[in-house]
Amino acid sequence: MRIGICKSCVRTSRNSKPSFRCNVCSSPLTNSSEICGFCDSRNIFFTKAFSLRDRNDLLAEILNKLKANNEYPVSIFLSLGIRKVLRGLRALDLDACILLPSYSGNKIFNPSLRPFLPSARLYEEAKRILKIPLIEPLLKKSPERQAGKTFSERFFHAYSAWEIKSDWKDRCPSKILLLDDVFTTGASVNEASRILRKNGTKSVYVLTYLRTSD
Numbered sequence: 001m002r003i004g005i006c007k008s009c010v011r012t013s014r015n016s017k018p019s020f021r022c023n024v025c026s027s028p029l030t031n032s033s034e035i036c037g038f039c040d041s042r043n044i045f046f047t048k049a050f051s052l053r054d055r056n057d058l059l060a061e062i063l064n065k066l067k068a069n070n071e072y073p074v075s076i077f078l079s080l081g082i083r084k085v086l087r088g089l090r091a092l093d094l095d096a097c098i099l100l101p102s103y104s105g106n107k108i109f110n111p112s113l114r115p116f117l118p119s120a121r122l123y124e125e126a127k128r129i130l131k132i133p134l135i136e137p138l139l140k141k142s143p144e145r146q147a148g149k150t151f152s153e154r155f156f157h158a159y160s161a162w163e164i165k166s167d168w169k170d171r172c173p174s175k176i177l178l179l180d181d182v183f184t185t186g187a188s189v190n191e192a193s194r195i196l197r198k199n200g201t202k203s204v205y206v207l208t209y210l211r212t213s214d
Contacts, residue, residue: 025049045193047203051211075121078209086129095173096135100180119179137168158191172200183211
């Protein structure tokens with residue numbers, strides 16, 4: 001099977017697996033503590049976050065190539081392992097899936113210029129294995145990007161970046177799977193989860209290709 005990168009890069013992309021992870025955001029831990037400082041010290045609105053692998057420089061470059069160049073085979077590589085994760089989510093009896101939306105008023109995020117949304121492949125597998133519909137209750141109203149912002153700036157920006165669409169107010173499904181490219185600080189998925197829970201959702205599970213572990 002062609003997965004978009006050579007065997008040498010596959011070996012380079014591998015990370016050593018941590019012995020312990022946070023029970024909420026899956027961040028690597030140095031001991032068996034059940035929750036990390038991030039989740040213990042902030043208002044966390046998502047129920048649990050999963051990522052297929054921890055981010056390193058090569059994996060970040062691969063994801064950026066997928067975003068910029070619509071290199072579909074690369075998405076196959078980034079999605080390796082997703083079937084096992086999704087099968088483990090079957091017991092949750094999820095109601096629907098959401099792709100975290102980008103700002104549509106800026107040509108940088110125009111679907112006609114970027115026809116393949118990176119996290120769309122995550123949904124392809126989620127739809128096939130979990131049999132759940134894709135819904136679009138969230139609207140991103142800010143053209144600003146999270147990239148380049150400091151840790152605290154990401155949270156301040158996220159707070160005003162999304163809103164609920166009028167026809168979804170107080171009508172969001174109970175259990176939602178939220179899909180995104182990468183979990184960096186968790187600011188974006190946490191704010192999206194807050195809005196969803198404010199409008200009827202009880203549990204939000206997050207799935208991304210990568211997560212930043214430092």
